[in-house]
Amino acid sequence: MTITGTRRPPAPPRHKHVGRRRGRRIRLALLICLSVVVLATAGAGWLYLKLDGNINTFDSGGLSDHRPEAGSSKGENVLLIGSDARTGGNDKLGGGDKDDIGRSDTTFLLHVYADHRHALAVSIPRDSLVTVPPCKLPDGSWTKTRTDTMFNAAYSVGETAQGNPACTQNTVERLTGLRVDHTVVVDFKGFARLTEVVGGVKVCLPGNVYENDLNPHRTTPGKLLFKKGVQTVSGQRALDYVRIRHGIGDGSDIGRIKRQQAFVASLLNEVKSRGLTPTKLLPLADAATESLTVDPGLGSADKLISFAMSLKDIDLHNTKFVTVPWRYDGSRVAIVQPDASALFAALKADRTIDGKNAGGKKTGGGKATPTATAPPVSGAGIDVTVYNGTTLTGLAARAAATLTSDGFTVTGTATAATQDHTGTLVEYGPGELSRARTVAKAFTGAELESVTRAGIAVVLGESYATAPTAAPTAVPSAVADGARSADDDPCSNLTYG
Template identity: 40%
Template sequence: MTGHLAGHEESGDAGRPRGRRSTVLKIAGLTLAGLLVLAAGAAGLAYWHLDSNIKSVDIDQALGDDRPAKGVTTPSSSASASASASPLPTGSLNILVLGSDSRSGKENKALGGGSSSGARSDTAMVVHIDAGRKKATIVSIPRDTLVTRPSCPLKSGGSTAVAYNAMFNSAYSVGGPVCAVKTVESITNVRMDHYIEIDFAGFAKLVNALGGVTVTTDEDIDDDDSHLHLKAGTHHLTGKQALALARTRHGIGDGSDLGRIGLQQKLVKALLEQMASTNLLTDPAKLYEVAQAVTSSLTTDTGLDSISELVGLGRSLESLSSDSVKTVTMPVVTAPSDPNRVVAKEPAASELWESLK
């Protein structure tokens, strides 16, 4: 009896034979390995899901070489990258950012009122990022601007006709992102390096995922069309309220697009500040929520149509704060042909675009 007990003590496992302990360890090891494989698979599935959310358009192929020349780029710098990370690009960039008023899908119909067919560029901003990527200028183009809309290629083949005194936002209506980019390049003579488009639902989801956004209004807003009623002052807005603020025009100023642009520019800065204050890298669940909100309603050019490319762009802009972002509106005057429309004010407009080059 004593020798039998001694044998158990030598095994060092409270009475379990050595062979059983080895089996238990193997099972534990296999279970852990299985969990790691499942975790990696889930992460890969989440990554694939976010990637597959993004819709893209090959604008470079569609437009070919009939475009303004690319800007001079600055070599990549590893100053802000770790030794194990790829060097971050530091060259200047021009990105056309559009907010689409598409009513496709239940959410967009509900948020947009469901009264309009088709889609137009409800908001248009040229985002110019300086070389070094520590400063940026956002230039808003009023949707009511009358322009010469160039001939644009169509998905179905053929092309649109040149249109004179056309509303700027009609370019998106007739030719989608490709025509929007070509029209912007034709009136600015500035090459757009990238294209980003987000719809009603995506914007509202982004704001909600970030926990809302804080904006200060200088006057009361009372707009039954956008369903927005705010007293002058500082407000923390939900996604639906922020979208209404971005869309309101009859409840502020003279009811033109110019008053709305001022609110949109405030919103952009407020969003930048909210993103900076939300440490997404320490909260994977929040990071995924924000990424899901953005990618589910995003259309880009093929140079930004993956999470890795979007993250790379974001990392290269880590030194860009809201204080170093300047917002301006393309100089315009009332159109001689229509008091409800505007045209580019020259030479101020051309000088602005030239300064970005």
């Protein structure tokens, strides 16, 4: 008996062109993916080339021959200068004559601690009276040292439209005793573009601001520029906000500095929220580089992006803003000593604002490595003036910080009449021998010399430059108490002077 089963119908014939179509689709998808990768890579490469072409560098030949030595710390010091130069179309944003000389409008010295987890930005008021050391002129000659000179005058040495970043760097190194590793100058256009790329910056105003606040020569208030409270600004509006002086707080430059610190803190929040990766940084760099002038050490896209990437682990809460200790001196600003010297000594020692060691140099037990020092002394009730008798920058500031930590009162620091002293000298007036001996104990090998003038003065020699000193324990409390963190609420501390 034959058993008949149900047979599956034969499959339809498969045409060869169906397989070819599927293969073509796969190859097309692969080509598209490859093209995207190639275009992305080429685009990034093109942008790097564009950035390299955009970046301007200043002549490092204008830097002083007597710079502070690079410290043992691995930390870095970056000088950030906001220029109000009107060249390159900046006159359209800031007004004024495009052929006017360049000036520095805002200056921060940013100390990036060696642990790359902390940073401290120190604002230097533009009206501060400082010593401007010799600086190079366009014809190749050098100026003479000028004392009691407004800080922002250093940028204008040579009276060029582009300004003189090297002279400002020389002045900051002379003031602080710290070696500046990099200098970055941003003009109006670069600042405005940067705020646009990040999508605007959140600010908070204590009251309404009108046109006559930006231009006090107006006889009427004009239109409302900024309303009271929180708002986001970018481009020209951001530039107007940070430049307003008379319409907020007490109308002083010090008040404006506090507001600029709050603005930069908010800007850092925006940049950080985007992520510090080369992909995210390239558009930011492209926005800024057309208006950047940097030292040769940052003069390429690779160097600039690499430096920015090195800051990615710095926590916003550990990024602080302070102003150099100051007081009014008539219509100008005087740097207050010894607090300023103590601040810069703390930075050189990589001490954070609360006294922690962020230098990355620990012993096995986790404590800072101790340094050999002169025996501790008590200088309570003793006034001392400190003079630098060498060509090495920053010795007077270092000695002032040490004396202050020992209880002495430092009445001032200055450069000695001659800079060829090998040893340290303690000069004392009539009836001051006992106190002078106490001062001498703070300086190993110091000699005593009686003089006819009253008071006690320390003249530092070359031997002090190589003598180890104890690191200060913290930034002075008067400075730390006014610090702002980058993660502070933008509406906090709106007194602005």
